[in-house]
Amino acid sequence: MPAAIVTGSSRGIGRGVAERYAADGYDVAVNYHTSEAKAEETAERVRAAGQEAVVVGADVSDPAGAERLVETAADAFGGVDHVVNNAGIDQHVYTAELSSEDFDRVMDVNVNSAFTVTKAALPYLEESADNPSVVNISSILAFTGAPIEVHYAASKGALLSLTKSHASDFAPDIRVNAVAPGHIETDMVSDRTDEEMAEEIARIPVGRIGQVEDIADGCAYLRDAGFVTGETLHVNGGELMR
Numbered sequence: 001m002p003a004a005i006v007t008g009s010s011r012g013i014g015r016g017v018a019e020r021y022a023a024d025g026y027d028v029a030v031n032y033h034t035s036e037a038k039a040e041e042t043a044e045r046v047r048a049a050g051q052e053a054v055v056v057g058a059d060v061s062d063p064a065g066a067e068r069l070v071e072t073a074a075d076a077f078g079g080v081d082h083v084v085n086n087a088g089i090d091q092h093v094y095t096a097e098l099s100s101e102d103f104d105r106v107m108d109v110n111v112n113s114a115f116t117v118t119k120a121a122l123p124y125l126e127e128s129a130d131n132p133s134v135v136n137i138s139s140i141l142a143f144t145g146a147p148i149e150v151h152y153a154a155s156k157g158a159l160l161s162l163t164k165s166h167a168s169d170f171a172p173d174i175r176v177n178a179v180a181p182g183h184i185e186t187d188m189v190s191d192r193t194d195e196e197m198a199e200e201i202a203r204i205p206v207g208r209i210g211q212v213e214d215i216a217d218g219c220a221y222l223r224d225a226g227f228v229t230g231e232t233l234h235v236n237g238g239e240l241m242r
Contacts (some may be wrong), residue, residue, distance in 0.1 A: 003027045003028070003080055004027070004028050004084065005073050005080055006018045006021065007113060008032070009021045009031055009039065009084075009086065010035040010039035010041075011187060012212060013086055013184060013186060013212050014031075015038075015045070015138060016213055017215065017219070018053075019045050021161045021216075022224075027046075028053050028054075029053075029076070030056070031057075031069055036055070040055055052076065054076040056073070060109075060113040061087075065116075066113065066117045067116075067118070070071070070117065070121045079127060079128060080124035080128070080217045081128055082130070082132060082133050082135075082223055082229070083110045083118060083133075084136075085118065087109055088155075089109045090106075091106060094148050098150065103151045104122050106133055106155050107155050107200065110152070110156065110158075111155050114136050114162060116182075122214070123176045125185045126167050129144050131175075132173070133220050133222065133223050134177075135176075135178065135237065136160075137181065137215070137219075138157075138158075138163075138179040138238060139152070139156040143180070149225070156222055163177060163178040168230065175222075175228065176231070177222040177233065179215055179218040182210055182236025183200055183236070183239070184211065184215060184238070185209045198211060202241045204237040206237035210237055215235055221233065
């Protein structure tokens with residue numbers, strides 16, 4: 001069976017991607033940093049779809065953690081065919097109150113992890129016969145910016161440059177693309193009031209907040225699209241047009 005690694009897959013978008021890949025016939029390495037119980041829930045959903053799952057706790061912004069994740073997945077499945085770099089953190093704070101430590105931590109998790117995991121997986125991806133790919137999860141904020149999430153927006157913009165650079169570096173054997181979600185219904189927006197959500201929906205041409213399944217669909221498309229590399233797929237319901 002082909003196998004995929006999905007970082008940050010204990011919940012939210014990562015869980016949705018893991019479930020979609022399992023539904024499509026992929027064994028999945030489920031990664032978490034702090035939420036082991038939730039990661040086990042994701043793994044059970046993968047197994048319920050008839051696929052194998054391995055749960056790996058690792059801080060993937062640390063090269064040692066990234067290597068342990070990849071090696072555990074490769075040992076469990078006999079290789080790694082696809083990687084989805086989804087691990088990410090966010091923080092709402094204006095620049096004047098933003099510490100250098102917090103800036104660096106967001107960059108470490110959101111950008112460095114994609115580099116470290118992809119680098120660690122590279123030898124296995126090079127050996128894969130399953131149209132190997134990497135999909136990086138960016139954000140609409142990479143294009144619009146954000147006044148209270150400057151480090152998050154900057155990290156997601158950097159991730160797009162990493163995507164293009166890796167696509168060029170690994171061609172023609174490994175394709176690398178990105179998905180840029182708009183506002184998706186996850187824990188990151190769970191604290192918004194009904195009024196705030198209504199205002200957000202009014203800015204989205206399709207008239208609804210996105211679901212994790214929408215992002216999983218985009219990842220699955222890029223996983224299978226053999227003539228697409230170095231691209232960013234916008235999944236935002238048309239919000240970027242406004």
